[in-house]
Amino acid sequence: MGRFILKRLLLGIIIIIGVVIITFAMTRMIPSDPAAQWVGGRATPEQVEKARVELGLDKPLYTQFFIYVKDLVSGNLGYSLRTHRPIMSELKSRVPATIELIFFSTVISILVGLPLGMLSAKRKNKTADHLSRIFSIGFVSVPTFWLALILQLVFFRILGILPMGGQLSMEVKLFEQIPHITGILTLDSLISGNYTIFKDAIIHLILPSLAVAAYPIGLITRMTRSALLEILNEDYIKAAKSYGLSDRLVYWSYALKNSLGPTITVVTLSLGYTLMNTFLVESVFSWPGLGKYVAGSVTSLDYPAIMGITIFAAVAYILLNMIADIIIALDPRVRL
Amino acid sequence: MSSYISINNLKVNYETYKGFKNVLDIESLQIEKGETLGIVGESESGKSVLALTILRILSIPPGIIENGEILLEGEDLLQKKEKEMKSIRGKKIAMIFQDPMSTLNPVIKVGKQIKNVLHRNQGLSGDELDKKALEMVEVVRLPDAARVMNKYPHELSGGQRQRIIIALALSCGAEMLIADEPTRNLDVTIQSGILRLIDELKKKFNITVLFLTNNLTLVPVMSDRVGVIYQGKIMELGKVGKVINDPRHPYTRMMIQAMPTKEKKQINLSNIITEDGEKVEGGCKYYNRCRERTAECKTEIPVLREIDEFHYVSCIRINSGGENNG
Ligand SMILES: Nc1ncnc2c1ncn2[C@@H]1O[C@H](COP(=O)(O)OP(=O)(O)OP(=O)(O)O)[C@@H](O)[C@H]1O
Ligand code: SF4
Ligand SMILES: [Mg+2]
Numbered sequence: 001m002g003r004f005i006l007k008r009l010l011l012g013i014i015i016i017i018g019v020v021i022i023t024f025a026m027t028r029m030i031p032s033d034p035a036a037q038w039v040g041g042r043a044t045p046e047q048v049e050k051a052r053v054e055l056g057l058d059k060p061l062y063t064q065f066f067i068y069v070k071d072l073v074s075g076n077l078g079y080s081l082r083t084h085r086p087i088m089s090e091l092k093s094r095v096p097a098t099i100e101l102i103f104f105s106t107v108i109s110i111l112v113g114l115p116l117g118m119l120s121a122k123r124k125n126k127t128a129d130h131l132s133r134i135f136s137i138g139f140v141s142v143p144t145f146w147l148a149l150i151l152q153l154v155f156f157r158i159l160g161i162l163p164m165g166g167q168l169s170m171e172v173k174l175f176e177q178i179p180h181i182t183g184i185l186t187l188d189s190l191i192s193g194n195y196t197i198f199k200d201a202i203i204h205l206i207l208p209s210l211a212v213a214a215y216p217i218g219l220i221t222r223m224t225r226s227a228l229l230e231i232l233n234e235d236y237i238k239a240a241k242s243y244g245l246s247d248r249l250v251y252w253s254y255a256l257k258n259s260l261g262p263t264i265t266v267v268t269l270s271l272g273y274t275l276m277n278t279f280l281v282e283s284v285f286s287w288p289g290l291g292k293y294v295a296g297s298v299t300s301l302d303y304p305a306i307m308g309i310t311i312f313a314a315v316a317y318i319l320l321n322m323i324a325d326i327i328i329a330l331d332p333r334v335r336l
Numbered sequence: 337m338s339s340y341i342s343i344n345n346l347k348v349n350y351e352t353y354k355g356f357k358n359v360l361d362i363e364s365l366q367i368e369k370g371e372t373l374g375i376v377g378e379s380e381s382g383k384s385v386l387a388l389t390i391l392r393i394l395s396i397p398p399g400i401i402e403n404g405e406i407l408l409e410g411e412d413l414l415q416k417k418e419k420e421m422k423s424i425r426g427k428k429i430a431m432i433f434q435d436p437m438s439t440l441n442p443v444i445k446v447g448k449q450i451k452n453v454l455h456r457n458q459g460l461s462g463d464e465l466d467k468k469a470l471e472m473v474e475v476v477r478l479p480d481a482a483r484v485m486n487k488y489p490h491e492l493s494g495g496q497r498q499r500i501i502i503a504l505a506l507s508c509g510a511e512m513l514i515a516d517e518p519t520r521n522l523d524v525t526i527q528s529g530i531l532r533l534i535d536e537l538k539k540k541f542n543i544t545v546l547f548l549t550n551n552l553t554l555v556p557v558m559s560d561r562v563g564v565i566y567q568g569k570i571m572e573l574g575k576v577g578k579v580i581n582d583p584r585h586p587y588t589r590m591m592i593q594a595m596p597t598k599e600k601k602q603i604n605l606s607n608i609i610t611e612d613g614e615k616v617e618g619g620c621k622y623y624n625r626c627r628e629r630t631a632e633c634k635t636e637i638p639v640l641r642e643i644d645e646f647h648y649v650s651c652i653r654i655n656s657g658g659e660n661n662g
Binding site: 233236 | 430
């Protein structure tokens with residue numbers, strides 16, 4: 001196990017080096033003048049030239065690359081061309097909100113998708129199965145952006161039971177002492193025991209997490225259904241039945257345990273897509289995560305920011321995959 | 337006297353992309369309480385389908401039970417509700433499955449699997465359950481039982497797994513045991529060990545056994561009577577000594593000629609006939625391989641008839657009393 005993790009870590013580092021090289025090359029190929037961006041539209045040519053030297057853009061490309069990598073290793077992602085703030089601290093203030101959203105939507109998608117898939121398999125070709133299949137196809141194919149808008153329309157505009165966006169209500173923001181421990185609001189409010197904030201944060205999380213969860217719900221439902229159907233045909237299920245074991249035991253323990261592997265794989269594989277969806281949903285719900293920052297950085301060709309985000313996404317993806325592999329490796333059949 | 341199990345006119349088909357295929361067609365088969373009935377037949381002859389049908393765990397579809405009855409102490413299993421079957425599976429009839437690789441749940445420790453069965457069928461729990469589970473593993477002669485219990489199936493050898501499967505079936509505490517090729521995929525020395533074990537346990541717990549195998553040489557090890565099955569049909573049925581020493585059906589004779597003898601330990605391949613004639617619809621199923629076929633066999637469907645006391649044969653050319661005619 002230890003060797004396996006080490007191997008995966010090394011592989012991850014190699015992938016990240018690749019990602020750094022490629023993103024660096026790509027940002028340099030974009031026709032733009034970062035120095036001009038840095039000083040703004042009204043700067044004189046002398047000022048632009050000065051900025052070029054300051055930013056090190058006058059140096060040969062490979063020197064620039066080595067400087068970038070050197071900074072990267074020490075945790076410095078450079079400065080945003082737009083805000084002139086260090087990218088690292090910009091990411092630090094936004095990443096937790098995105099993680100929170102992804103975490104909640106993943107939990108929701110498992111809590112909904114798994115039972116739905118099981119129900120579907122158990123009632124194969126009956127009404128419940130047909131309904132759940134229609135739902136799951138719908139969830140997979142509905143555009144997330146559109147779904148986010150519809151959720152907002154229904155639950156905020158029409159029903160008025162959930163907030164339109166943001167992470168906290170105005171009153172809470174004004175009157176409560178917001179804790180900053182991990183940056184993840186629900187967790188911080190729980191740690192500090194402030195249930196007013198916790199409740200408010202959860203209420204604000206519902207709609208965006210649902211919007212993000214839709215796609216993985218559909219995926220998990222389908223995957224669980226097909227994995228279970230296959231397993232229910234296995235000899236060991238027939239055997240378990242022949243011993244007179246109860247349906248409940250056969251289904252919930254003998255069959256389900258075996259179907260978790262494929263389901264976990266699907267969840268992690270969909271996480272890349274989920275990250276992208278999260279960015280979209282964040283902008284609909286004015287969620288203070290990475291989404292808006294990403295959009296802003298891309299449209300203004302803020303290349304150090306784009307690189308920082310790309311590297312963050314790559315690291316996150318590699319880590320999540322590794323976690324999934326470790327979970328799957330807990331299956332006694334997998335020998336490492 | 338009525339039999340423990342009595343199968344009448346049982347027809348099972350499979351739905352395939354080419355249409356229906358008949359895989360089981362049993363006119364009449366009885367199993368008496370306490371006996372061991374061996375059923376021998378080559379691969380695909382329908383042995384597993386028979387076992388799965390009795391326990392009603394055949395996958396339907398693609399399987400279809402066309403008609404027939406399986407009377408267990410007079411009650412038709414095929415008419416029972418799924419819920420009623422639950423009190424028969426494990427409680428009355430348990431099964432040893434043929435494939436030790438796929439019969440055990442790969443992600444549950446074998447000890448836990450045995451305990452689940454004991455808990456369900458014998459209502460044990462706590463220390464009593466642990467003790468009994470250990471005892472069951474010891475009963476099937478697995479050394480180091482406590483350690484084996486803590487293993488996952490993939491950590492055991494084929495022979496060990498087969499013993500665990502036997503322990504599982506025995507843990508049900510059923511009156512009858514269906515042993516579906518319990519020693520397939522095992523090497524010869526382990527085979528006879530396991531068969532003798534089943535036979536011994538059968539006597540110890542006084543169970544009725546239906547022993548399914550593709551190896552005629554294994555039948556005398558643990559059967560009172562033997563049925564020869566070919567393409568889902570019983571071809572010959574009788575006391576083991578009788579069938580082996582005085583085989584009447586051409587298929588049985590062919591099998592016996594191919595059997596290894598004292599002089600010749602190898603299977604006699606030259607005596608095995610595979611297809612050497614055309615297939616016929618509506619006649620004898622064995623027609624295309626039979627050495628003694630005649631034109632009548634093409635059209636007349638043989639029925640299982642008693643040709644001697646307790647000796648049944650399904651061949652139109654065999655008369656009662658002795659000689660084959662023709
Ligand atoms: N799921 C299935 N779909 C279609 N046909 C099947 C299916 N399972 C079994 N059969 C057919 O049923 C017939 C009987 O198969 P069965 O498994 O009972 O044979 P068997 O005597 O147990 O053979 P073996 O000695 O190989 O275990 C075969 O012709 C087989 O092809
Ligand atoms: S009925 Fe005819 S074909 Fe069939 S076994 Fe007898 S002799 Fe052979
Ligand atoms: Mg079989």
